[in-house]
Amino acid sequence: MEYTNLGKTREKVSRIGLGAWQFSEAWGVTEYMQAKSVVSKAVELGINFFDTAMVYGLGLSEDLLGRALRELGVRRDEVFVTTKIPGDFLNPLDVYRSVEKSVEVLGLGYIDGLLAHWPPCWHNVPTRVYARALERLVDLGRVRYLGLSNFPIELVESFRSSLSKHDVEIFQVRYNLAERWADEEVVPYAERHGITIQAWSPLAKGALTGKYTLESLPKFTDVRAREAVFHPENFDGVWRLVQLLKSIGERYGRTPAQVALNWLITASPVVVPIPGAKAPEQVVELANSVGWRLSYSDWRALDELSRRVAISYSAYYLDYKPQQV
Numbered sequence: 001m002e003y004t005n006l007g008k009t010r011e012k013v014s015r016i017g018l019g020a021w022q023f024s025e026a027w028g029v030t031e032y033m034q035a036k037s038v039v040s041k042a043v044e045l046g047i048n049f050f051d052t053a054m055v056y057g058l059g060l061s062e063d064l065l066g067r068a069l070r071e072l073g074v075r076r077d078e079v080f081v082t083t084k085i086p087g088d089f090l091n092p093l094d095v096y097r098s099v100e101k102s103v104e105v106l107g108l109g110y111i112d113g114l115l116a117h118w119p120p121c122w123h124n125v126p127t128r129v130y131a132r133a134l135e136r137l138v139d140l141g142r143v144r145y146l147g148l149s150n151f152p153i154e155l156v157e158s159f160r161s162s163l164s165k166h167d168v169e170i171f172q173v174r175y176n177l178a179e180r181w182a183d184e185e186v187v188p189y190a191e192r193h194g195i196t197i198q199a200w201s202p203l204a205k206g207a208l209t210g211k212y213t214l215e216s217l218p219k220f221t222d223v224r225a226r227e228a229v230f231h232p233e234n235f236d237g238v239w240r241l242v243q244l245l246k247s248i249g250e251r252y253g254r255t256p257a258q259v260a261l262n263w264l265i266t267a268s269p270v271v272v273p274i275p276g277a278k279a280p281e282q283v284v285e286l287a288n289s290v291g292w293r294l295s296y297s298d299w300r301a302l303d304e305l306s307r308r309v310a311i312s313y314s315a316y317y318l319d320y321k322p323q324q325v
Contacts, residue, residue, distance in 0.1 A: 001046030002290045004272065006080065006113075007169030008194040009145065013080050015265055015290045017049035017274035018042045018283070019200060023064040024057030026223050029278050032064055039068035041280035043079075045287040051172070051198060051274045052106075053084035053117055054098060059105045066106035081106065082113035082170060082198065084149050087120040090130040099137055113170050115147035119155055127155060131162035138166050145169045147198075153185045168195055175199035175271065177208060177245075177260050177306040178229055178238050190270045199264055202273035203257055204229045207238050210246055210256040214239060231315040237308070244305055248298045254288070261289035263302050 002015035018039070022029045029035055042050075050069075052061045062083060069079055083106065089098045103111060114134060119127075137143040146163075147170030148156055160168055171190055175182040175197065182197070190197050203209055207229040214235060218224040229238055245256035252259070261273050277283045294302075312318075 001287065003048075004196075004269070007145070007196045008167070009169060011080060011112075011145075013049040013196070013272065014047045015272060016047060016261065016286055017051055017198060017272050018047050018286070019274040019276040020050060020052040020061045020065045021056050022276040022278050023052070023061040025060075026057075027276070027278070029064075030057070030060065032067065034278070035064035036068040036071065037280050038277050038283055039065060040072055041283040042277075042287070043069075043072055043074055045283065047283070047287060048079045049082075049272060049274070050079060051082045051084075051200075053086075054089070054102055055084075055086050055117065059101075062102060062105045066108050070107055076108060080112045081108060082115055082147065082172075083111055084115045084117035084172070085134075087116065087118040088123065090116060090120040090133075091123065091125050092129060092133050095130060095133040095137070099142055103142055110141060111143045113145045113147050114143040115149045115170060115172055116151070116159075118150045127158040128162040131159045132164075135163050135166050147171060149173070149198075149200075153189050156189070168193075170196050170198060172198040172200055172274075174201045175264065176202050176204045177241060177263055177302060178204045178309050179311055180306060187268055187271070191268060195270065197268070197271045199271050199273045202261055202264055202275050204238070207235065208242060208245060208256060208260040210242050226316055228311050228313045228315055231312070233315045234309075234311050237310065241302075241305055241309055244302060248294070248302070251298075252292065252294075254292075255285060257285060258289040259294070259302075261286065262292065262294055263299060265290060266294055266299050267303075 003012045004015055006013045023035045052065050083102055149172035173182045173186050205224045205227045217230050245259045249256055249259045264271050264273050275286050
C-alpha cells in the first residue's frame with residue numbers, strides 16, 4: 001500500500017481509501033458481518049483511510065464501520081476516519097448535538113476528520129457561524145481536523161476566512177474520468193493550498209468498471225438507475241471510455257476499475273479515491289489500484305478521450321413527455 005500526508009499535516013493515510021456509504025439501505029449492506037468482512041480486508045491490505053457520514057443509514061454506516069474497527073483490534077492511531085455532518089445540522093444547536101452522537105455511534109473516542117457534507121442551503125445558516133462552531137470542536141478535542149464536502153470554492157474561501165487558528169485539510173468532491181468538473185477549480189485550489197481531496201464516486205457509480213453495457217444498464221430498482229452517467233445518451237460516450245480502460249488494463253494485467261482509479265492518483269498528488277466495496281474481493285481489487293503507475297502515453301490517452309465525454313445531467317428530465325389534455 002502507498003501512503004501520503006493528509007493535507008498540511010503529518011498524518012499518513014493510504015493512497016486509496018474506503019467509502020462506507022454502502023453500509024446502508026441505499027446500497028444494501030446492512031448486516032454487520034458482511035460489513036466487517038469488508039473492513040477487515042481493507043485493514044489487512046493496509047487501507048487506513050475510511051469515510052462515512054451521519055446520513056448514511058442515519059447512523060448505520062458509522063455504527064458498522066466503528067464497531068468493525070473496534071472488534072478487529074485496530075489501534076486507534078493506525079486508522080483515520082472521516083465522517084460528514086449534513087448541511088441541515090449546521091446550526092449552532094445541532095452541530096454539537098449531532099457530533100456528540102456521531103462520536104458515540106462510531107465508538108472511536110473522537111472524529112479524525114469532520115466534513116460539512118454540503119452547505120446549509122435550505123436553512124441559511126451564515127458560513128462564519130458554523131465555521132466557528134466546527135472549529136470549536138477541534139479546540140475541545142472531539143474532532144482533529146476539518147473538511148468540506150461538495151462546496152464551491154467561493155464558499156470554501158468564506159469558510160476558511162472565518163477560522164481563527166485551524167484550517168481546512170480535506171475536500172470531498174465527485175471526481176472520476178467521466179465527470180471532471182473538479183479539474184476546473186477544486187483540484188488546482190487543493191494543490192495550491194495543500195488540501196487532500198477525497199474523490200467520491202471515483203468509478204462513476206460503477207459505470208467505469210465494465211460491468212454495465214448499453215444493453216444492461218441498471219434496473220429501475222437500483223440506486224444507480226437515475227444517475228446521469230447511465231442515461232443512454234451519456235453512456236454511449238462512457239462506454240467508449242470503458243473500452244479504452246479495458247484495452248489499457250490488459251497491458252498491465254489490471255481491471256478497468258483499477259486503471260480508472262490509478263488515473264486519478266496519477267492525475268494529482270492530493271487526490272485519494274474513496275470507492276466503496278460490498279465484498280472482500282472488491283476490496284482486493286481496489287487495493288491493487290495503487291503500487292504501480294500508468295505510463296505517460298496511457299494516462300494521456302485516457303485524459304484526451306475523457307475530455308470528450310459530455311454528461312448531460314438534464315437527460316432524464318428531457319425524456320419527459322407532457323400529458324395530453
